[in-house]
Amino acid sequence: xxxxxxxxxxxxxxxxxxxxxxxxxxxxxxxxxxxxxxxxxxxxxxxxxxxxxxxxxxxxxxxxxxxxxxxxxxxxxxxxxxxxxxxxxxxxxxxxxxxxxxxxxxxxxxxxxxxxxxxxxxxxxxxxxxxxxxxxxxxxxxxxxxxxxxxxxxxxxxxxxxxxxxxxxxxxxxxxxxxxxxxxxxxxxxxxxxxxxxxxxxxxxxxxxxxxxxxxxxxxxxxxxxxxxxxxxxx
Amino acid sequence: xxxxxxxxxxxxxxxxxxxxxxxxxxxxxxxxxxxxxxxxxxxxxxxxxxxxxxxxxxxxxxxxxxxxxxxxxxxxxxxxxxxxxxxxxxxxxxxxxxxxxxxxxxxxxxxxxxxxxxxxxxxxxxxxxxxxxxxxxxxxxxxxxxxxxxxxxxxxxxxxxxxxxxxxxxxxxxxxxxxxxxxxxxxxxxxxxxxxxxxxxxxxxxxxxxxxxxxxxxxxxxxxxxxxxxxxxxx
Numbered sequence: 001x002x003x004x005x006x007x008x009x010x011x012x013x014x015x016x017x018x019x020x021x022x023x024x025x026x027x028x029x030x031x032x033x034x035x036x037x038x039x040x041x042x043x044x045x046x047x048x049x050x051x052x053x054x055x056x057x058x059x060x061x062x063x064x065x066x067x068x069x070x071x072x073x074x075x076x077x078x079x080x081x082x083x084x085x086x087x088x089x090x091x092x093x094x095x096x097x098x099x100x101x102x103x104x105x106x107x108x109x110x111x112x113x114x115x116x117x118x119x120x121x122x123x124x125x126x127x128x129x130x131x132x133x134x135x136x137x138x139x140x141x142x143x144x145x146x147x148x149x150x151x152x153x154x155x156x157x158x159x160x161x162x163x164x165x166x167x168x169x170x171x172x173x174x175x176x177x178x179x180x181x182x183x184x185x186x187x188x189x190x191x192x193x194x195x196x197x198x199x200x201x202x203x204x205x206x207x208x209x210x211x212x213x214x215x216x217x218x219x220x221x222x223x224x225x226x227x228x229x230x231x232x233x234x235x
Numbered sequence: 236x237x238x239x240x241x242x243x244x245x246x247x248x249x250x251x252x253x254x255x256x257x258x259x260x261x262x263x264x265x266x267x268x269x270x271x272x273x274x275x276x277x278x279x280x281x282x283x284x285x286x287x288x289x290x291x292x293x294x295x296x297x298x299x300x301x302x303x304x305x306x307x308x309x310x311x312x313x314x315x316x317x318x319x320x321x322x323x324x325x326x327x328x329x330x331x332x333x334x335x336x337x338x339x340x341x342x343x344x345x346x347x348x349x350x351x352x353x354x355x356x357x358x359x360x361x362x363x364x365x366x367x368x369x370x371x372x373x374x375x376x377x378x379x380x381x382x383x384x385x386x387x388x389x390x391x392x393x394x395x396x397x398x399x400x401x402x403x404x405x406x407x408x409x410x411x412x413x414x415x416x417x418x419x420x421x422x423x424x425x426x427x428x429x430x431x432x433x434x435x436x437x438x439x440x441x442x443x444x445x446x447x448x449x450x451x452x453x454x455x456x457x458x459x460x461x462x463x464x465x466x467x468x469x470x
Contacts, residue, residue: 025405026407049402165260174269
């Protein structure tokens, strides 16, 4: 009750500590945080950045007010609110021979900005067609690692992994320079000038549903509730 | 001795675990790691990404073979090799009024790619001229936090900080959307299309000397030694 009275004042004085990967913090959140902050200038925002595995542990320990996840198993222990969807694409360094054979399937950043990859008529690829590639993948503990492995399993082979990394955006930058392929989010690719070709993937798990996750608690602070509502209306 | 005999074979079979911030891993290392990996295809590279504070602790605990730092105090406990220099610029969101008054000082990403900011003739700014701005800064434990504070101290005021973050690149992306200023590296800005104006800073500490740091040890593994030599010749 005291907490609740306190909170009535809190839209002019609250604090939200949220955690995300670099992808979340640098590509999904900046615009919406800036808009939210303009409307709620009394609410202090704190942004923590770690690997998915560390963020999970921090949320369990109540060291964060909220985080974002698309890992369904992980969500069971938390309160969840649907947040946004993204689509995983295969990205191949543009110098690679395979891009010639697959030319008809390749998408440009413009195509992706325009949502061409979301149309049913847009042709998609199977990883079987990229069996000879080397891969840069996310490391275990990141949900995209498990999704990638599920796709390779369906395609019937073990990928040749030359490097693993904990951040999607780092894997993306590395792949510009290595003779390799990786998995990226469509929301990262928009307006990119990276030296990569992009392919729509023919797998259900390439679509990711992100949720805002909160620790299980009896009472959600007013500032956190206001942020969740704002995020869901404006993303 | 056994370790050394083992190592003679190791250029065809070594492993290097290196740690960096997102800035290092995504903007400084990809090209040089790709070239090194091409020449030394037997050496496995592992790339770990954390805040500067966490990386320091990991190096002390010998959980990394090497990391990068420009924090002179921190270096005393480690073996160090000069690696590269960068220059901190002030970045201001392009919609901000102050950019009009400071128009003559503003640099474009092209100017920075061409090294114009390195010329003595390039005019620089003092933070006094940006006293009314709000700032997004790196959090404590990151050397750039201390450097920023030294500059504000010289300019004679406490900055109005609206958000702190542990990663330079995240602060950079946030500042595209917030009505704010931040500090960025010249090596990040090259070829950027971010909605920001850049200013050369009139402070000695805006120049950062990065070193490769190794745990103190009697013997440096051959693969690590080969990487250090390659990095220093090719950066």
